[in-house]
Each structure stands twice: as structure tokens, then as C-alpha cells.
Amino acid sequence: MSLPFLEVAALEVSFGAGAQAVRAVRGVSFAVQRGESFGLVGESGSGKSTILRALVGLNPASGGSMRVDGVELGMTRDKALRRRMQMVFQDPYGSLHPRQTVDSQLSEALRIQSLADGERRIRTILDQVGLGPRFRFRYPHQLSGGQRQRVAIARALIVEPEILLLDEPTSALDVSVQAEVLNLLMALRQERNLTYIFVSHDLSVIATMCGRLAVMQSGAIVEELSASQLRDRHTTTDYARTLLAASEGYRPQG
Amino acid sequence: MSDTLPWRARLLSGEYASRREASLARFYLGWLALRRSPAAMAGLLIVGLLILTAILAPWIAPYHPDVQALDRALQPPSAAHWFGTDEFGRDVFSRIVWGARVTLYIVLLVAALAAPVGLLVGCVAGYLGGWVEVVLMRLTDIALAFPRLVLALAFTAALGPGLEHAVIAIALTGWPPYARIARAETLTLRRSDFIAAIRLLGGSSSRIVLKHIVPLCLPSLLVRATLDMAGVILIAAGLGFLGLGAQPPTAEWGAMLSSGRDYLLSAWWAATFPGLAIFIVSMGFNLLGDGLRDVLDPKHA
Amino acid sequence: MNPLLQVEDLDVRFATPMGLVHAVRGVGFTMGREKLAIVGESGSGKSVTGRALMGLVAPPGRVSAHRLDFDGIALADAGPVAFRRLRGKRIGLVMQDPKFSLNPVQRIGEQISETLRLHTGLSSAAARSRSMAMLEAVRISDPERVYRAYPHELSGGMAQRAMLSMMLVAEPDLLIADEPTSALDVTVQLEILSILDEQIRLRGMGLIFISHDLRLVSRFCDRVLVMYAGRVVETIAAADLAHAKHPYTQGLYRCLPNLDRPGEKLPVLNRDPAWLTA
């Protein structure tokens, strides 16, 4: 077996200190191969977002290690390392600068990374995420939720990362837009051989997008399984079983 | 008419062809919103008039503002001297017109000194947090604790009276409120995802503060600065009144008010017209500030 | 018993410089103490409808209604004062965007207690314990910590539940919940729904549940209004949602990803101009 492309080992993240400390992530380990799409599901507050934020260096890790392609990820990272891994946030309303046009947010990304040929890159990426040149000079408030999420995806992809971390990229979107965004993400991954870590609370979304997934509960991974195991309902832990049963839908008691 | 339509329609369509057009459209929409408020338009008119008067003073003023003609002292308003003359026979109207320059100078200088300092201190403190924030905000509190007029008095007493010293003193005591506003705004922004997105693209802290946070704090600061201008004019007038601001014979409204006061009973015009000018211009800034707040800062509306 | 809410011909327009946006066009429904869902694609006017029922449509927007009666109180032509008296106390609104609606620089607990004290005049100690109990009720495992936390210290789902508890403490007669569970995983989602259910059964609260999750709605709610471009295109019993007649509703239902059909391209909605007038 080849060396995993992305490797997280015994990761710990705590907030605060002393008796009040919150251990949001407790000894999480997983490995993802290049080009794979790895899902993270779990209850609300179980530390999914925190893991992604630790991976991109927005939260400090208090223990364990994270590696990409054999390179250890610390708190200080140079631009080249940052470029390899980008993130799409959960909330398309909060993740775009409210007073900048789509164009200036994309060109800012290029400027920070000192990438040449901006004009062509912007046009290409807007095309790829299915937003024509018509949207290029709009402000976020002139876009719908789904369009904003596409801009956020475009901003992450324009610097040509190898790994994309997606934090519930469709939970704020309605079903028809969700379908569009998921289709887009599937196509982009094939086209660019991207590696995804995909957080969602929706098992059917995960089953659509990912080959393998980990189930989290209060900061730890309680189970790892493949999409086909999920489909066959081959779960070993109680929590995963509850999750599966629950995603069949709500049934009022009595 | 018909040939003005295309560009208007284009700006309003929400679909722009270039960066320039997008920012132009933003200004245009703001302008349309401002135009809906009569109070704001009145304020804009007054401030515009002040600026025009200051620029065109040599052409508007019928007399030289400083040349004395003691034989015509304290004449009441007439066709020759619209606002009458003061105790040295100088034309009050001409002095008010030239005084607009001094007032504008003070206002612009204070705005150019105090607002950027406050903005930067507040944004840096708010964004970086930790000990930087503690130190900067303590400094702000200290500066805020000084009574404005007293500090200005002390300052001009030490350096000698003069317009520049008065302005510096006003600016020195003027920045802390801006720092506080900027910090409060920054605190609500620093955790947001769009700032995080720039950090993980590799943007440095200085880039984030200068290019992404400062522009978002600017509107509320601009509003506050405009509202403050009224106060600045009054303080400058107060210093002039106490003889610590502009020095004679410079035509400054506060100083004119002060010297006219001695003749209030016999020659009401010498003090009344400068007083009116101060009142109208500070009101103009206030109205404009209120209007800008509704346009730029909808959450306060 | 007279109905809790009666709406006839609700219209909301926004006069923008780009022209008139007709966001809600002649929406009407009557509801009792039941669970009514509003579904529809993004921009179809669900949130604006919810805000209009609260009298919360901001100035460029104009609301008109032939009839808007809440528990026998005519609100159609009433001024803002009439709404203010009901808002928060008798009608609650959970906004779509919890992180955006919570004050980022105030602690969660203070925000909840403040709401509570505003509407009930409880002492601060009593408000505190009630708030804590409410946080516990929405299945927040360590309410002590969350009470002291700032919004950015919460996960997406926790913020959503904090927002919900802020609305529930005032014990409203009608709760308008705009996508209240979109950031929650299914297990918690179900628990939240059973709390809402409990409130409806015990206190006879009415619930307007705005959502884009058709599967959830079909199982949880009693009736569903399907909105498209500001209009109600179909009103249907929730249980029949899977067999809806309108092609738009069918289309929305088909867009859902399926646990058992992974990896394939999802169908997307093809909009038919005829729906605008139907």
C-alpha cells in the first residue's frame, strides 16, 4: 500500500485551559489517499468542523500530528503549503466578503498567491463552477445562496489546491441547488483528481459523494466504514445505527 | 434624455461589464438612497456651500477681510455691508466668507489626523486581540479620559496659541472614539469565515486588516466623523473665543463671535452672524451624518 | 375554535432601484394549532412570507394583505405597534441564519435571559435557571458552558439550537421556524422536532416550519404549502408529498440524494414557465 496522501494521527484539539477546557477533538486518526473522497459524519458538536479548521491551521492542535504528502502541518505555514489545501465553509452567507465583487474576491486570492494570468484563470473558474461572466462583477448580496456557495468553491479552487475540505457545503441550500452543487463537486473531483474531506450530517449526501466515511461522536471517531457497507447497513456501533435509522425519517412517538 | 438612459440602466441592472462599472454602480445606488432623504440633502447642500464658499472666497467676498477702516466701525447691516461691520470697520460678511476657509481647514485637518489613527488603532486591537489589544485599548481609555477643551487649553498654553496647535490638540483628543468604534466593528468581523478564508489563502495579518477589515469599518467611521465635525467646529470656535485658536487678524468664526460679544447690545450683528454661521454649518454636518448613516449603515436605521 | 392564523392575499413587494421585486404574490392559508410546512426552492419567498407574518419586512419592502388575523386580532392594517406587542411574546421567529442573528459579542446565556426578562419580567436569577433549562431541553449537553460561550465558540448546530431556545423560552402561541434544523444531524434533528411536537401537544402552539428538506417535512408536519416564485402552487397533506401532483413538487422530491444510489449525477430541476401562472 502506498503512503497515504493525507494523514491525521492522534489529533487533539482543546479550547481554553484548566478545568474549563473543552476537548473538542480527542485522539482522532485517519488516512486519505490521493484522489479519494473521505466523509465525516457525526452529531452536532462532535468536532467535525474543528478537525477541518485544525487541518487548515485556523485552530491550533494541542496534540498529535497531521501530514500532507509526508510534510508535517504546523501552525506556521508558508504560502505554498497553504495553497495545497483549501476549505469551503458551511455558511455561504458568511464566507464571502460582503463589500467585494466576485471578481475582487477571486483576484485577491490570486494576488496573495502571486499567480500570473489572472484574467484567464478567473474566466475559466467561473465557467467551471457554472457561473458565467455575467456574475463576475456582482456583489454577494446580488447572489442566491447556491450562487454564493459556487463563488466560495471557485475561490478555493482558483489557487489550484490538491485537497479540498468541505464543511457541510450544501446544508444551507435547498434541494434543487444542493443537487447542482453536488454534481459540480463530483465533476470537479474527477476532472482535477482532487482529494476531498467532506463533512455532512446527511448520510445520503455522504453516500453520494464519498467512498469511505468516519462516524464521529463527542470528539472521537467511533467507526469507519465504506460507502457500500453503509448502503448494506453494515454498521457496528449503536450510534451509527441510530444515525442510519434516523435518516430514514422522523416518526412521531405515540 | 434617451441617450442618458443606457448608462443608468446598466448601472441599475446588477450586471456589470468591468470593475469600474461595479464600483460606480455602488456609488450611484448610494447616491439614489441619499437623495431620498430631504434632511441629508439639506446637509449635503450646506456642506457643499461651505466648500464652495471656501474655494471661491476671494471672488465672493466684497471686501478684504482684514483691512481695517475705523471710520466705518460697527455699522449696521446695509446694502454696502450686508452683515454690517465690526469694531475695526471690517465687513462681517467678507470675514465670514473667508472664515469658511479656516473652518474647513480645521475640519479637514482633524478628520485627516484623528480618524485614520483611530481606525488603525481600533482595527489592529480588535483583530490581533491578546496583549496588543489590552495595551492599545488602555491607551485609548487614557486619551479618552482627558477632557477635550482642558487638554486643548494646556496644549496651546504650552506651545503658544495658534490655529495649528488648537487643531493638533483637538485631533489628539479626537481619535479614541474612532478607535472604539473600529474595534467594536472588528470584533464582530474577526471570527467570520470570509476573514478565515483569506488567512488560509496565505494572506498576512496586515493585509487582512488593511484590505479587508478597514473598508468594512469605514462606513460607520465616516458617519461618526461627519457627526463629530459639528463638535469640532464648536470646539475650534470655543478656542477661538478664548483667544487660543486662530490669532487676530485671521477671520475665524469663534474669534469673531468672541470679539463681537463686547458689542452685543449696541451692535448685535457683529456676534450674531458668526454665531449663525457656526450653527448652520454644524447642523449641516449633523444632517449629512444622519443621512449617511441610513445609507451606509442600515443596521442602525 | 377559531383559527390561530388566517392569511388572505398576502403580498410583499420591494421597490429596488433595479425595479419592483414582487417577492410574495397573493399567499393565503388558514392554520390552527398544527404543524404547517412551507417548502420551495431558494428565493421562492419562504423567508419573506415568514417575516411578513411578524411585521418584520424592512422599509423598501411593502406588505399588503386582504386579511391577516392572528388569534382574532386583525393585523392587516395595524401599525407596527400592534406587531411589536405580539412579537417575541406570542409569535416567535427563528431566523434562518443563526450565526448571523445572534449578537457575536454577547454571551449566549445573556441573550436568552434578556429575551426572557423582556417578556416575562422574571428576576435575573430565575431567568438564568429557566434559560439553562431551555438549553438543556434542546439537547445541549453542557448548558453551563454554552450559557457562558460566545456565538463563535459554538458549532453550527449548537448555535441553531441556542437560537431556537431563545424563541421557545417566551412560550409563544405561534412559532415561525425558518430552517431551524438545517445544520443539525438527523439524530439531534429528531430530538428537536420532538420538543417542538411536545410544545404543540402540551401548550397548543402553532408551528410554521419553513424548510427545504422535503423528506423531513413529509414525516414531521401535517400540511405543506409548496411555494414557487412567490406563489403557493400546491397545498397538500404532508403524508402525500411523495405523490404530489405538481411537477415542481415532484421535481424537488427527485433532487434529493439517495442513500442507495450513490455516485450518480443527481437530477436537477427544470423550471417550466407555465408554473408562474398556474
Ligand SMILES: Nc1ncnc2c1ncn2[C@@H]1O[C@H](COP(=O)(O)OP(=O)(O)OP(=O)(O)O)[C@@H](O)[C@H]1O
Ligand atoms: N473557538 C472555540 N472556543 C471554544 N469552544 C469551541 C470553539 N470552537 C468550537 N468549540 C467547541 O468544540 C466542539 C466541537 O465543535 P465543532 O464546530 O467542531 O462541531 P461540529 O461537529 O462541526 O458540529 P456541527 O455539526 O453542529 O457543526 C463544540 O462543543 C464547540 O462548542
Ligand SMILES: Nc1ncnc2c1ncn2[C@@H]1O[C@H](COP(=O)(O)OP(=O)(O)OP(=O)(O)O)[C@@H](O)[C@H]1O
Ligand atoms: N430586502 C429585499 N430587497 C429586495 N428583494 C428582496 C429583499 N428581501 C428578499 N428579496 C427577494 O425576495 C425573494 C424571496 O426571498 P426569500 O428570502 O423569501 O427566499 P427563500 O424562499 O427564503 O429562499 P432560501 O431558501 O434561499 O432562504 C428573493 O427573490 C429575494 O431576492
Ligand SMILES: [Mg+2]
Ligand atoms: Mg460544524
Ligand SMILES: [Mg+2]
Ligand atoms: Mg429563506
